[in-house]
Amino acid sequence: MTKYRSDFKRPWSVMPMRCFVNRELNDSDLRVLGALCAFTNQHGVCWPSSETLMELTALKSRTSIHRSVQKLKKLKYVRQLNPKDYQETASGWKSNRYQVLWEGGEPVPSWEEVQIAKPLQLIQDQDDVHESTGVIGDEETYSHTQASEVCHAYLRAVQQAMGQVRLFDNEIAHARRLATADKDAEVVASATKVVCALALQKRAGVPSLADVARYLDVQ
Numbered sequence: 001m002t003k004y005r006s007d008f009k010r011p012w013s014v015m016p017m018r019c020f021v022n023r024e025l026n027d028s029d030l031r032v033l034g035a036l037c038a039f040t041n042q043h044g045v046c047w048p049s050s051e052t053l054m055e056l057t058a059l060k061s062r063t064s065i066h067r068s069v070q071k072l073k074k075l076k077y078v079r080q081l082n083p084k085d086y087q088e089t090a091s092g093w094k095s096n097r098y099q100v101l102w103e104g105g106e107p108v109p110s111w112e113e114v115q116i117a118k119p120l121q122l123i124q125d126q127d128d129v130h131e132s133t134g135v136i137g138d139e140e141t142y143s144h145t146q147a148s149e150v151c152h153a154y155l156r157a158v159q160q161a162m163g164q165v166r167l168f169d170n171e172i173a174h175a176r177r178l179a180t181a182d183k184d185a186e187v188v189a190s191a192t193k194v195v196c197a198l199a200l201q202k203r204a205g206v207p208s209l210a211d212v213a214r215y216l217d218v219q
Helices: 017-021 027-037 050-057 062-074 111-115 139-162 168-180 185-202 209-215
Strands: 078-080 098-100
Touching (some): 017 027, 139 209
16 A cells, blocks of 8 residues: 655545546546645645656556546546636746636636645645656647657567667657557557567567557557
């Protein structure tokens, strides 16, 4: 069992009651929603990083976090706040601000209502964070992060299966194609092991990530 961290601000999380009767939400979605709610103020505002959400939910990838956040947004349990509504800089926030919707029709919070949520975030999440810590909800940053995860999953799988080292820079372009096709690190790692096993049977060379993409029918 994962030990509860003492630096989390609360030992509890208040969730919208309506989520428990919604059969479209799976266990991961509820865990992500509960983790978001652990950092909200009374107006539902929060901005935990994906690293924080991964640790709190025990989900193993940003892909899983992102997928659940997108579903929660679609089903109107979560609203992503627009930095332009708060006169932020053109680049916005490095860590996206969210509003949990308790009943589904709450108004967009004011600037003051967003600011007073800051003390409820973990110290490392209170201020703008570097993109490498993981930003949830931002498609461009998410796509870049997912491609990196896919590439590293392939590299690890090749090394485990064949004892060979491949170079990140030579494979990242194919990783971007796989990420665009919504193939996550777990899928790519499993496929890489299969492709490596087939290569060993044929006494062929080390398969590239392009070979894995073809196996997954990603053109």
